[in-house]
Amino acid sequence: MRAVVVGYGSIGQRHARLLQAMNVETAVVSGRDIDFPIVFHHLKEAVEQFAPNYIIIANKSSEHHSTLLQLIEYHWKGTVLVEKPLYHEEKTLPNDHGLRIFVAYNLRFHPLLLKLRSALKNERLLSITAYAGQYLPTWRLQRDYQLSYSARKEEGGGVLRDLSHELDYLNWLCAGWVRLSALGGQVSSLEITSEDTCGILMEMRECPLVTLQMNYLDRPGRRELLILTDRHTFKIDFSKRLFIQDNHSEVITVDRDETYIAQHTAIMNQQWDRLCSLQEGQDIVRMIDAVERSILNREWVMNE
Structure with a gap:
């Protein structure tokens, strides 16, 4: 190879x-x-x-x-x-x-998400709350944050694109979105041209109520997921490597490189099923466009 x-x-x-x-x-x-x-x-x-x-x-x-x-x-x-x-x-x-x-939506290979996806197989989803945030100046300590592509909308920066892992795994768990409405923009004192905050309300094919908030502002960083079903409450705290089902919690050790290695291994072994396909990647790009249209026009956008 x-x-x-x-x-x-x-x-x-x-x-x-x-x-x-x-x-x-x-x-x-x-x-x-x-x-x-x-x-x-x-x-x-x-x-x-x-x-x-x-x-x-x-x-x-x-x-x-x-x-x-x-x-x-x-x-x-x-x-x-x-x-x-x-x-x-x-x-x-x-x-x-x-x-x-x-x-490269490598969170699909994260042990916490894999455990959750398996646990949800026989569950009826009622609501999902997802959250991802990290203070942009701490992302790449060796470089001025204002010089990074993340800070520049014209280069594809902004939380919608930088943190689109959340959009992908929500679509992966819920079989795609039906309609959405969003608020967001550059609201902080960070010296950037890209959006630093975005909140999205969605109806998805397999969950009637999904909310997602993303930002460049959290200190320390947070990445969390809360799911309510008819029978259980599930929570993932990615930062603490914590999986919670009802009153039971479990710490799952995850090396920082593990998901990347698993993704490369799947490709080299031609195990395509867990990878994000070209079509799925295009769907996320269209979803980002829908979020931006919703913010601009202050309206619900349908997935047509």
């Missing part, structure tokens, strides 16, 4: 490090001079000279679509993992693109 990681920011570095640890021959495409054994400055060179089987697109989300189009132009065939979100706005690819594309 040969893999190419496109982009060498924090997430690109993590993918490259983990693939090397998994004994995958790995190269990086970066426009910068970086300290890595195999580096190409252009994607075409990497495709032609390194001949990868597997490509991870980990550059800015505003560049994901153009990177995929380059792979199609170069007639490369193989498996692609695109960092989330798939695109920063709705885009399409030619029908005959010939790529096997997945989107």
Whole structure:
């Protein structure tokens, strides 16, 4: 197996490090001079000279679509993992693109969510409350937060895209959304152009009431999920690695790299069922667009 990681920011570095640890021959495409054994400055060179089987697109989300189009132009065939979100706005690819594309919603491999999904199989969902927040200046301590893509709406930043894991796992648990209404925007004193807060109210196919709040503001960071069913109350606290069912709680040890390794392993073993497909990734992009339209027009948006 040969893999190419496109982009060498924090997430690109993590993918490259983990693939090397998994004994995958790995190269990086970066426009910068970086300290890595195999580096190409252009994607075409990497495709032609390194001949990868597997490509991870980990550059800015505003560049994901153009990177995929380059792979199609170069007639490369193989498996692609695109960092989330798939695109920063709705885009399409030619029908005959010939790529096997997945989107890196690695929380689908989180032991807490897997345990929850299994526990919900025979449950009737009544309501869900999801929450994710972390103070943006603490995300990447080695870099001024104002210079990150997260701070710049034009580069695909903002909580809707940065924290779209929540949108994906809610769709994954509830079989998609029916309608939604949202409030949000840049409401804090953070010096950014992207939205730092968003609250969404949804009806989903398998749950009549779902609320989600996301922000760049929580100190310390929080990521929690509360689910009520006819028979039980479930709660997940991702930060504390805690799974609660009614009055019983269980701590589940999770290494910070575990979900990423599991995701790469699934791809290399061609175990596609848990991965986020191209279609599912496109659905999240459309959902983000619906949230933004709801905020702008102050209206409910239907999933049509």
